[in-house]
Amino acid sequence: MSRYKNLKPFKERKQPTFKYPDGKEVSGKLIDEVYVDSQDIDKNTTGVIYRNMVQKIRLEDRKETIRFCYYWINLDDDEPKWMYSRYALVITEEELKELLNKMLEKGWIKMSF
Secondary structure, eight states, X not given: OOOOOOOOOGGGSOOOEEEOTTSOXXXXXXXXXXXXXXXXXXXXXTTEEEEEEEEEEEEXXXXXXXXXXXXXXXXXXXXXXXXXXXXXXXXOHHHHHHHHHHHHHTTXXXXXX
């Protein structure tokens, strides 16, 4: 496995843009994030790290929203680099609990069922 660079801090990464079905685009700014790293997906993911995260985003209209997403890196590549994924986040119950606890600690959410 190769050495790799850490994922850039969220303030240094490309800021999000959302495109709605009607074609309207809205820009946002990453204002915070929490994450949990995972390697245990299945036997086919040897050498791959998934950084499962929740990002807090401030939209153009100043509303704050939360995005569930992930980055991944294949350590078996000659020059491993972090890649953003637009696919659905799939995580274990334990990883979800860890992300929710981090969100609670930062005051992003209040839990009540």
